[in-house]
Amino acid sequence: MTAIQGDGSIRIGVFICHCGINIAAKVNISEVVEFAKTLPHVAYATDYQFLCSDPGQELIKTHIRENNLNRIVVASCSPLMHEVTFRRAAGEAGLNPFYVQMANIREQVSWVTKDMKSSTTKAKALVAAAVRRVARHDALEVRQVPVKADVLVVGGGIAGIQAALTIANSDKKVYLVEREPTIGGHMAQFDKTFPTLDCAACILTPKMSSVAVHPNITLLTFSEVVSVEGYTGNFRVRIKRKPRYVIEDKCVGCNACVDACIYKQPRFPDEFNVGLSKRKPVYMPFPQATPSVVLIDPESCIQLKKGTCKMPCVDACDRNAIDFNQKEEFLDVDVGAIILATGYQPFNPSRIPEYGYGKYPNVYTGLEVERLVNAAGPTQGQIVLKDGTKPKSVGIIHCVGSRDQKTNPYCSRVCCMYSLKLAHLIKERTEAEVFNFYIDMRAAGKGYEEFYDRVMSEQVQVIRGRVAEVTDWAVTPEEEGKLVLRVEDTLVGVARRIPVDMVVLSVGLEPQPDVEQVQRLFNISCSKGGWLLERHPKLAPVSTFTDGIFIAGACQGPKDIPDCVAQAGAAAGEAMALIDKGHVDLEPNAAHVRENCSGCRTCISACPFHAISLDKETGLSVVNEALCKGCGTCVASCPSGVAQQQMFTDEQIYEEIEGIMNYV
């Protein structure tokens, strides 16, 4: 490392980049170079066509050595663009990389200032600011912290399953946490999947079984994350295991207890069939539930509610798996990375009362019809109306709770395709006449347009128009006893009334109702509407602003199964990259609390990353450097000025301001 001159003097080199004509056309470069030479501590100043090029970097390195420079200023583009480049060059010349300061005379000057005279003046001011600032820079070290080798995946839908399996297959340990009693998520409830019409269960359940038996996966169903501490590479997560009143290790899923239950008939709404069928208080969520373990619902079990049941289930279980005294338990795990795959909730169509959901028995949601179509569903795959008869005509309304300023402005991306799929399945099972009411037919995906063509060839009717109302008010004899869809057919330009027996609402996707809690728990941001926010929509789609926490699947925004699976793979890859590296580099822009803190605690409530705490012994604030993101909030808030941020000390910023004010 180039030592500061024997006399401790600061020798600054200033390098002005032309960026071809990007800068040179608008800034008088030689004037800026001559000006730079007059600034305090500047030992050398020059310009070059492209400083970011190899010869440009070489030029910087040569002058650092030849002129014994111990600080450099590069006046070129934005630091986001090339700070890494110039820091590396300085490092290669033996300088601490943090003795580099950039003056952005492209984005902030030549690209935005028309007049050459004023842009030259502005460039000089920014160079002066950088020179004054860099003189106050400190030599800083990037700190490395080892990472924990295990990964936590939150959410056991298809995205979580895929991420967990990918990571586990690379011989890393995964904790998969699912709050429902079984993994599988929404995909397990679907009948067929578009556009290939694969049976959802046929492609999903093998993956679910793999999860259950994988030696590297610890599956924690009926469990929720209650707290997350730590930072990238080093999270400590507390998981609450809710009582199922069945000992998971003992139950083999034989269902003897279910058969023996004091309730001879199922009486309670079955969650898996979205309330279209009934279950008993002790139940298996669905035949392929994973783990294959029953659970007891404390809301409906007589023993758990009143303690007065004869408990035939206990007698029936020859493995003594039933335990009415089970309590919730907590488990702490240490992981290096976390993948959130917390999914979505279907839009609740009672929010659009004109569609009559909940009012007319034969208005269904898409998910309800998925269950009706399914052979394992409440009607064994028969599509029947509430009175048991087959519908002769069905209307499918697209964009329910999507592309609608009153509910959700966004497109839910999957509804066009699943509407077409349901149209196909309904047609296939019932031979009913099927009408699809759409705004735009969105079939952008591999094989999707072809699927649309196929369904069109099956004589499914499509009417372009947003349905205004679903009503049972008949105005003609043919409409008697029917549900009438009132719609403007925008292709024909007429208002129409279409009477049908059954209405299917293709509901959109919405963020989970408790997304805010997830956001707080994992300290991540949400985009508008509550979808978890990715770090960059194009270049970091599965990363978040909290390092070490990744997102996959519909929790990030509406998406179909192929996209969820692809994202899950990407998130798994990111998590493995972090873990395989073995350590994390911490930017040295962390804040620290200097001496003379008075323990006023202002910074503690101000810190958005919970990186500051009160030292129990001294009563003063301490920054956990690993948690600190270098946002500077504590520095601004510290009333006694002792919280300071490396790379952004008060002195450095005052010097920068004075540099801007005092020279031009």
Add this chain to the structure above:
Amino acid sequence: MSKPKIGFYWCASCGGCDEAVVDLAENILSVVEAVDIAVWPVAMDFKRSDVENMQDGEMVVTFINGAIRNTEDREIVEILREKSKYIVAFGSCAHLGGVPGMGNLYTRESILECSYSETPSVVNPEKVCPQGETTVPEGVLTLPVLEERVWTLDQTIEVDYYLPGCPPPVALIVDGVTAFLTNQLPPKGSVLGPKHSLCLDCPRKDTKPENMLIKEFKRPHETEIDLETCLLAQGLLCLGPATRSGCGAACINGNMPCTGCLGPTDSVRDYGAKALSGIASLFDAETEADIARIADRIVDPAGTFYRYSLPGSLFQGKVFQKEGARS
């Protein structure tokens, strides 16, 4: 050998700083024993010529309180600077401008206008206003003239040390005087007081929540103030977090919030801005409307956060002056 000479002087001041010297009580005897008080207009009779006739540097130290408000203040402190080896800015007004410094929110003319004609209790039909020179049959009378704005002492003359506070706490005065008498002086430019802010010494610090947010500010007369709980936690605008300690939490012990008279710690250049920033960080606000609602409860923000320090702040006042700004 004669005893070392020291001086006390007052400029734009309320007299409280001199009172604080008297408050030394029996300690003052040991001071008087050790030194000769060569100048102390509030307590003894001295003429300007007595000072002018001194040798340069004849006095070891002069403690000057009050802000620089008029030409007389400026003239005398310039003389005292020559005659004293050390100058100590004594109290908030000399240190940072103090309460008189709030005058920098107004022009000199509007202050005179207000004092000599607009104030309801003033009867002045002829609009007589103080003049620097008035010609009478006997000759020309002169009066000191108000400066354009209020200055801190170090904006006027070179200052060696600062004793903060309104007035400086007795303990700090004793320590400061002792430092001179024993010649154990800190680096030039130091503020003679603790380096940390008041919270560290606050008797109520243990009652301050670790994660404190404020939903609503209350003024002392609007609420029954608990005697033991952190005042900020009770919604009172206490500036203790931003204010240099050294007062022994006098106001807090009187169940009143700190108003910031000892000024900022060594790490802060602009007391008001920092205090404001610190307090604003505690707003429990989700929306801009929340922020506005909470902020609206802070009556007179300039007077709250810059009560003692406006002339010494980065902006120095509402009315900008071209000449004489601190370089």
